[in-house]
Amino acid sequence: MKMLNTTTTRKTKKRGKAWRSLLALTLLLAIAWTGGPHSTVAANGKLVPTLAQEKEQEQAVEAVAKGFTQIEAAHNYTIALRSDGTVWAWGRNLLGELGLEGNTGFRNTVAPVRYAGLSDIVYIHINKSDQNYLAVKADGSVWIWGLNDSSGTNTNGLRQVAGAAGVAKVAGGYGYDIALLKNGTVATWTKQQDDTGKLSFGKPAAVKGLNQVVQVAYGYPKAYAVKKDGTVWSWQPVAAPRDGAETIKPTAPAKISSLSGITSIVAYSGGVMALDTKGKAWSIAENGKKQALYPILTLKEISGSAGSLLLLTTDGEVFAYGYTATGKQGKVRGLTRIKHIAAGEEHGVAIDEDGKAWGWGHNKFYEAGGPSVRSDGMVYTPMLARPAVDTFINGQWLSSIYPTLPQGETVYVPIKDAAKVLGMTMNAVLNNEGFRIYTLKYKERSVAFRVGDKQAKSGNTTFELPEPPIVYTGATAVPYQLLEQGLGLSVQWNEKLSQLTISDQSNE
Structure with missing residues (x-):
């Protein structure tokens, strides 16, 4: 390799x-x-790489x-946008809440999984009210996917929101979505579900009177918009979203007179918060009155969820208040150089300046980004999330709801999905001792292995793997060395790019 x-x-x-x-x-x-020991010297005497x-x-x-640029957190799961326009998810999936393809009610992922069909994405959003996801493509189209209802019997696959065009950012509320268009105006539309849970959308309608908007947010029952001039406006969608309404007729936006010089606003179950141009945060009461929020801090971002509040300072430090992920108030130790934050119901996540994701708090479903080391499933010191790995087989990206996982002395591959792409067969039989023996056949070669056993057999030759095959979240995964030594495939692991490449040498 x-x-x-x-x-x-x-x-x-x-x-x-x-x-x-x-x-x-x-x-x-x-x-x-210029100081490298392997540089060469050109005729002009200059060092040449x-x-x-x-x-x-x-x-x-x-x-x-390829670092992450945006991250969102909800109830025990996380999604993130990578700078190459791909979207990744990790965490709980008991009810299909990750919105992966098909009926996928497995417990959780163990590492980031990439969504198939999503590319050129520039913005993502979790609609925590309806438990689904929104994504905006570079061409201004809007795409939605996710859980269809609380039964978890199925998920809505990826589909485009008809009529939504020229969109820059999105937000979502209970039964409706909001779009900030590239021209600074705002549109909204309803969402309905039939008895089977299938989604349908109302026709997008403009929110009259809103222009030069730079940010939108949702709350229940109001929605909010921040204008370029720093003013904040609120309105209320009035069409009942689940009674078959085809269009949404918003109320006229009203200016919140107590707010000025605002750059962003956060509306969640814990209240409405605003951030001004001086980096100061304000809590907004129902009557519009404001109150200074932790004035000692100079902030660049606020995130809230279910009574939990995260604050990001201009120095790249994170503070947590309210119902915090760890039960502690104040500075989150172990985080520096942070550029983006997101508060989930029971966990927090962040992206640093290198584009790496961090997580802390509740982690029984790996929502913080990796395995917990404590029996209570908590992460009290932020942990670096496992890498988001792309796998390519004979030049084709491997689409799988199971992650490729670097662990120990190897990189694990979800073998059933990889076998389909390679065109190999995979069989399993019970031996006399009651163990399940798997056999992979590819062209003229075959290899046999057992989960939990480092020894594998190819033909009459037995060889030892650096790590044993494993099972995670219902998927059988094998070390890449099994494919190399057992089937003669060529494998390259590029840790810097988090990229695994598998190819048939006879095709090269």
């Missing part, structure tokens, strides 16, 4: 925000070239470019 840039890295202390940018990373690598060094720089830049 070819291992690309997985063991040797150079750790450099970075000072100042400029050093944290992608440009700074490129410059640092360029500087590293080798092809290997150029490849290393390209991979480093691409790795940074």
